[in-house]
Amino acid sequence: MAELKQFIGANIERVPAIDHLTLSTLHSKKQTAQVACTMSHLAALKKLQAAGPPLLGKFHLILEDDFHIAKGVCLDGLPLRWDMCFLGVNEHSPQLAQKTTAADLYRSFGATYTSHAYLVHHEFVPRLVDIVENHIKQWLTTNLPETPAIDVIYSYVAKEVYNHVYYMKPAAITQTPGLWSDIEFKQVDYSAIIM
Numbered sequence: 001m002a003e004l005k006q007f008i009g010a011n012i013e014r015v016p017a018i019d020h021l022t023l024s025t026l027h028s029k030k031q032t033a034q035v036a037c038t039m040s041h042l043a044a045l046k047k048l049q050a051a052g053p054p055l056l057g058k059f060h061l062i063l064e065d066d067f068h069i070a071k072g073v074c075l076d077g078l079p080l081r082w083d084m085c086f087l088g089v090n091e092h093s094p095q096l097a098q099k100t101t102a103a104d105l106y107r108s109f110g111a112t113y114t115s116h117a118y119l120v121h122h123e124f125v126p127r128l129v130d131i132v133e134n135h136i137k138q139w140l141t142t143n144l145p146e147t148p149a150i151d152v153i154y155s156y157v158a159k160e161v162y163n164h165v166y167y168m169k170p171a172a173i174t175q176t177p178g179l180w181s182d183i184e185f186k187q188v189d190y191s192a193i194i195m
Contacts (some may be wrong), residue, residue, distance in 0.1 A: 001151075011054075015044040017065070020182060031148060035136065035182045038150040041115060042132045049125045059085075060125065064116040066179045073172040075119075077102020082164045083124035084157070087117040088171030090193045096159075097167075104168050110159035113151040114194075117173035131157055149183075169195045 020029075020036035041062065050061045070088070077100060078085060085105075089112035090099070096111035120128060132153055139148045158165035177189035 013047070015040070015047060017182075020049065029185070030183060033185070034147060034149040035139075037115075037183060038095075038132065038136060038148050038153065041128065041150045042136070043118070044192045045125055045129050045132065045138075048120070048122075049129055055120050058122050059119045060122060062118055062120065063173070064175070066176045067117050068174045069172070070174045071170070071172050073168070074104075077105040078166065079164070083121050084128075084154070084163070084165045085119040086112060086114045086165075086167040087173040088175075088194050089114040089120070089167045089169065090190070091169065091195050100166070104170065106167050106169055108158040108165045108167050109161065112154050112158070112167055113155055114167070115151040115154060116175050116194075118154075128157070133139055147148075171195055 010142070017040040018036045020033040023032050023036055044062055054060055073087060075085075079100070086108070087110075091112050093111045096109045098107040098109070099105075100107060129149040133155045135156070136148060154165075157163050160168070174194045175188075175190045177191050178187050180184050
């Protein structure tokens with residue numbers, strides 16, 4: 001935590017994850033775990049919404065518990081208008097990204113999957129809460145779209161051109177390899193795909 005305080009220089013609050021074992025099994029064990037993860041992110045976003053503006057700047061940093069700081073983050077390249085910025089991504093469709101004039105910064109139009117480390121502009125938090133809540137409600141009642149995973153929801157957020165979503169490449173924050181995944185139910189190493 002000391003390393004993180006140095007990194008962001010602000011208040012840190014750990015939000016407990018929602019344990020998938022406390023939920024009724026939905027369509028599969030994996031989908032139940034995905035819903036628990038998404039609900040955990042939603043709980044963090046709702047806390048931010050209720051807390052009001054951050055003490056420093058106009059953004060909030062959300063990290064999953066397996067984060068690893070790979071390099072320093074320079075936010076100077078972010079434009080005046082931005083909603084989210086992912087600090088490390090799995091870039092599955094690079095053709096859906098646009099390089100900005102800033103080093104290491106790309107505008108995403110659904111090019112990535114990620115949720116382990118991201119910034120959310122405070123003014124975008126209420127909209128993001130609505131998007132995630134509506135996605136989960138739709139999934140629970142219709143089973144569409146195909147997955148309740150938060151990283152897929154965030155990919156949909158980026159596809160909407162009126163949302164200003166960016167990502168850093170190479171990653172400033174990665175996921176620590178070899179830790180247990182509550183979604184995959186095994187130890188995972190994403191270092192080959194997190195850019």
